[in-house]
Amino acid sequence: MILFIALPIISAFVQSLFIQHEQVLIVSQNCGPFGCSEVTSIDFEKTIKLRQDAPLGKYNGINTYLNRSHLAFAEVGNAWSASETLVDFFNEVFNLPLYGALAFTLTYTAVVTPLVLILGFAIAIGVNGLPNIMKGPSIFVSLLPHLVTPLVGSLILFWMVDGDGIIGATIKLIFNDPDLSLKASTALTWTMLIVYGIWHTLPFSFIVFYAGLQTVPFETLEAALIDGATKWQRTIYVVIPHLVPLISFVTIMLLMDNFRVFEPIVSFSAEAHARSLSWIIYNDLRESGNPLYGSAGATSILTIIGIAFLLLPVLIRTWQDFKLKGH
Amino acid sequence: MQTQAKTSISFVKGLSFCLVCLWLLIAAFPFVWSFWGSFKVQSDFFSKADWMYALWGTNTIKETGSAFTSSGYYGAWIIKGFWKNFTNTGIVVFFTVLISLTIGTLGGYALARSGFRYAFWILMAALIFRAMPHITLVSGYLLPFFEWNIWGYLPTTIIVLVAMNQPFTLWMLHSFFLNVPKDLDESAMIDGCNRFQAFRYVVVPVMWPGVITAGLFSFLLAYNDFTVTVMLLSEDNETIIPAINSFLGTTQVEGKVMYAVAAVVSVTAPILVLVLFFQRQIVSGLTAGAVKG
Numbered sequence: 267m268i269l270f271i272a273l274p275i276i277s278a279f280v281q282s283l284f285i286q287h288e289q290v291l292i293v294s295q296n297c298g299p300f301g302c303s304e305v306t307s308i309d310f311e312k313t314i315k316l317r318q319d320a321p322l323g324k325y326n327g328i329n330t331y332l333n334r335s336h337l338a339f340a341e342v343g344n345a346w347s348a349s350e351t352l353v354d355f356f357n358e359v360f361n362l363p364l365y366g367a368l369a370f371t372l373t374y375t376a377v378v379t380p381l382v383l384i385l386g387f388a389i390a391i392g393v394n395g396l397p398n399i400m401k402g403p404s405i406f407v408s409l410l411p412h413l414v415t416p417l418v419g420s421l422i423l424f425w426m427v428d429g430d431g432i433i434g435a436t437i438k439l440i441f442n443d444p445d446l447s448l449k450a451s452t453a454l455t456w457t458m459l460i461v462y463g464i465w466h467t468l469p470f471s472f473i474v475f476y477a478g479l480q481t482v483p484f485e486t487l488e489a490a491l492i493d494g495a496t497k498w499q500r501t502i503y504v505v506i507p508h509l510v511p512l513i514s515f516v517t518i519m520l521l522m523d524n525f526r527v528f529e530p531i532v533s534f535s536a537e538a539h540a541r542s543l544s545w546i547i548y549n550d551l552r553e554s555g556n557p558l559y560g561s562a563g564a565t566s567i568l569t570i571i572g573i574a575f576l577l578l579p580v581l582i583r584t585w586q587d588f589k590l591k592g593h
Numbered sequence: 594m595q596t597q598a599k600t601s602i603s604f605v606k607g608l609s610f611c612l613v614c615l616w617l618l619i620a621a622f623p624f625v626w627s628f629w630g631s632f633k634v635q636s637d638f639f640s641k642a643d644w645m646y647a648l649w650g651t652n653t654i655k656e657t658g659s660a661f662t663s664s665g666y667y668g669a670w671i672i673k674g675f676w677k678n679f680t681n682t683g684i685v686v687f688f689t690v691l692i693s694l695t696i697g698t699l700g701g702y703a704l705a706r707s708g709f710r711y712a713f714w715i716l717m718a719a720l721i722f723r724a725m726p727h728i729t730l731v732s733g734y735l736l737p738f739f740e741w742n743i744w745g746y747l748p749t750t751i752i753v754l755v756a757m758n759q760p761f762t763l764w765m766l767h768s769f770f771l772n773v774p775k776d777l778d779e780s781a782m783i784d785g786c787n788r789f790q791a792f793r794y795v796v797v798p799v800m801w802p803g804v805i806t807a808g809l810f811s812f813l814l815a816y817n818d819f820t821v822t823v824m825l826l827s828e829d830n831e832t833i834i835p836a837i838n839s840f841l842g843t844t845q846v847e848g849k850v851m852y853a854v855a856a857v858v859s860v861t862a863p864i865l866v867l868v869l870f871f872q873r874q875i876v877s878g879l880t881a882g883a884v885k886g
Contacts, residue, residue, distance in 0.1 A: 528820065
């Protein structure tokens with residue numbers, strides 16, 4: 267098990283230190299009746315042989331991390347000195363691949379997570395108040411968006427928001443703008459992806475909160491009711507404190523899931539406007555014929571570091587709890 | 594006063610009822626719509642003239658003579674050979690579930706009975722695996738697999754999927770076996786069973802609820818996976834999800850988007866059935882981590 271976690275990370279790290287071979291060039295002199303000229307051509311045989319001998323490529327050290335498509339310190343520095351305002355600076359920086367992807371990934375995570383928490387809680391309370399006979403079917407329907415394959419779920423939505431699909435056409439009609447396309451502008455693409463993200467992850471937070479609501483002690487609620495608390499007050503002062511551990515659990519899960527957003531970008535074909543970190547890696551590996559292992563490895567390592575930062579507070583708390591329980 | 598409080602409560606109730614209805618509509622509508630639309634022709638499903646066409650199938654009647662057509666399904670399954678991808682998925686899913694459940698039950702039982710607190714470490718491993726975007730792991734696997742010449746085959750993919758799935762299955766079954774009282778197998782051993790017989794005759798009959806839940810989640814992971822299968826399988830061995838992805842490119846050009854729509858609906862159907870029959874287990878699995886802390 268550890269083998270399968272540790273090895274790929276090490277492998278990705280090693281790969282990230284190397285860079286693919288350049289093609290082997292031959293410079294030959296081509297002499298004709300009107301003098302000699304130098305011709306540069308590619309020696310395919312030698313190139314292939316070189317690639318076979320050392321499939322990792324040549325050692326590049328930490329340079330891959332520093333180049334334009336990754337941390338790009340040089341470019342960021344330039345942007346800092348060249349741009350007059352902060353807005354200019356951020357525009358420059360977010361044009362760099364890694365920072366652009368980071369910006370989208372973080373925005374997506376930061377918007378989807380709280381919205382899903384709040385809406386999931388509201389719906390859980392709503393379903394809890396339904397008559398018993400309707401609870402089963404509504405849970406069944408609610409689960410679907412979460413369990414269906416992400417790629418397939420986002421495709422279904424994608425066809426609906428297509429210019430000729432039902433939602434796309436309706437939006438055109440509402441805004442009375444026949445050229446309006448959700449896929450053409452960056453802001454609309456981001457909104458679309460975020461709406462999809464909420465649709466996809468909402469059932470998870472809903473179902474966890476719903477299960478939590480079943481465990482709220484009835485006596486406490488009754489006591490609050492006798493003390494004259496309204497429904498609203500009971501929710502705020504009794505139910506929510508009871509659910510705090512669940513809220514932190516759902517938050518962790520959502521953070522992890524949202525941070526690796528990937529499939530919707532593929533099926534919405536949204537890469538022109540929105541790229542996530544996972545998508546960049548995918549794209550590097552897909553580079554036809556000559557996958558950029560080094561680049562993909564470097565982005566992978568940076569992504570792992572990003573997640574570690576995101577989850578560090580949680581891990582430390584779990585560890586403390588564990589030690590507390592242990593002694 | 595009394596009536597006022599009552600109306601405000603029923604107002605809140607009504608509001609939350611509306612919210613639930615709205616959510617159910619949003620959750621269900623895309624599926625219903627795509628299912629209905631998959632039996633139409635493209636000019637109805639992506640209607641330029643009037644969205645009502647998709648409901649009544651105006652162009653479908655014009656082109657095929659009936660309001661429903663299965664040409665999309667025929668195109669996807671027969672012409673595009675989707676059945677082959679489906680078979681591949683069947684193989685991958687079957688073996689992934691089988692292997693991870695075997696290791697999960699035996700390992701989970703052993704860990705639960707060994708007395709030492711492994712729970713934390715398994716939980717951590719499961720957590721790390723969940724946190725890691727799968728693509729970062731795949732990017733590590735890819736080059737070695739090419740070098741060893743095992744890229745593109747189904748068994749390789751099965752092994753990787755099992756590896757990604759195992760910590761979660763192990764943790765789930767481990768906490769399930771912790772809830773099976775120790776007295777049960779101890780009394781069997783006092784009656785003269787050895788450890789293995791106790792497991793076989795006493796624990797196995799009571800373990801099915803936990804195994805089914807863990808199996809469902811292994812199934813969903815293997816069935817839904819895109820990242821691993823798209824990177825690790827060659828075109829001949831593609832499973833359904835990457836196959837749909839490659840459909841997208843070709844069908845868009847040929848104007849046969851309906852093939853892809855039909856394929857998507859076919860992929861969703863098994864999940865629908867699964868949720869229908871195993872709703873209780875899925876809910877308990879999704880909430881297991883949270884409620885047990």
